[in-house]
Amino acid sequence: MGGFVSRGFKGRRRAGPEQATRLPPGQYAEPGFPVLTAGPTPRIDLAEWRLRVEGLVASPREWTWEEVQALPRSTFEGDIHCVTRWSKLGTSFTGVSVDTLLDAAEPLPQASHVVAFCYGGYTTNLPLEDVRGGKAWVVWEHEGQPLPPEHGGPARLLVPHLYFWKSAKWLNGLRLLDHDAPGFWEGLGYHNRGDPWREERYWGD
């Protein structure tokens, strides 16, 4: 139907010009925080909740909710980008830096990749380098409020420099590997790394 335009339809308002430079290619600015779900929201009892770092590490570690809250707090302020084309500019999340967790677990030299595994079964894979050096967090607060379950609470992974499907909700742990292991969406056509600035949306991009 090339060329047809619905008279008077504007759609949700997208980027104003002042935001355009902050947007990766193909994205629009979304003031809200859309909930995207691929399954039932897991309900996790905080007394049962654990955060694990395991696999190719010298000291596999597990933290309870209280223990992880006692770790040094770290806040990310900035933009997040979803592969479905919305970007939320100027938001903030608070939790603990993944560097803190990795320092405790001591990755082995052959560890090159990570799989984030979650309550409810979701997984996503990342190069280890993409979660080190101040680029990733495990967060439990969004804009000063406890992270709601529909957005991944109690805690989610946050890797804001990659498309937001890498910021796995309902995080249970990180497993270090010496090879890449495609996760839930990466096994269904999505890109293994997902850099929004290079528009790495799909496998083969």
Next chain:
Amino acid sequence: MDETDLRLDGNAVAGMLAEMSGFDLTVAWGACAGCGTSNQLGAALVYAHGMGVVACCPSCGQHLLRVARGEGRWWLDLRGLAWLQLDEQARIAR
């Protein structure tokens, strides 16, 4: 809002599945690879996530199928179906 509000059924993705397969899949019978129950896909519980569609068995909740699309390509994961029956009468003309 919790995921109950976001949970739909096969009817919600009928057009997309028809575009993909050339059949009205809402009337297609399929058996769950997990529990063995068979249902028409119109009865499947569907999460129409923006990145893809996940259809779950109404009896046991396990994934029946997952579909994603982008840049002129479709990706299908049918591992959750032990079998899927396509009826010629449900074929849809493009």
Next chain:
Amino acid sequence: MGRLSWRLATVTDVRPETGRVVTLALEVPDWDEHLPGQHVDVRLTAEDGYQAERAYSIASAPDGARVELAVERLEDGEVSPYLAGELRKGDQLELRGPIGGYFVWEPDRGGPLLLVGGGSGVVPLMAMLRRRAAAGSQVPARLLYSARTLEDVIFREELERLEGAGDGLAVTYALTRAQPAGWTGYARRIDAVMLEEVSWRPGERPLAYVCGPTRLVEAVAGHLVALGHDPSRVKTERFGPTGVP
């Protein structure tokens, strides 16, 4: 042109039904007559190429190239405020269909027929009742329709007329938020007790169609099965927000 092809329909009439719901009457070239319960996919395109797509149940009985949709304007909606606010007679609307053979009833499928709808979930059920009337069918039918207030009941006058025809249709309302003075009907959400009072006995083997918000649909379907109805004779259609890729 097949059912999967997008085609341009022309809006021939825009009629308010309630404060929030509008009937769009469309003329669709080359239309493949639909079955009651089916829907269309509607696609809107903005000037910069941005597109939004939604599914809408067909409200009308099959009638040649004429198709009616009943659209509820959702406050935070992207598409419904356009369809039920901006669109006017003479405009064109891109759609494809009819789609979906699962949630369908025609008179020759028999009954008795149990229709349970919540809010705009009544729309595909209305297509079934309109078809039933147009066919002069005597299949016994009961509609249980849950709405917030009497003012939110879509197609109210027409339902009264259909019921008044005395051909075996009974309509029951459950007004969940507010009721008019002197209201003696149900004044609460649909529950198992209400369903047992309103619906056919399981032994009568009704064909049941339940449509509306997910919560209502799942609760009602669950109650019907618990009351002893055959799950294979209970069909559901959940309405809600989609992010179909």
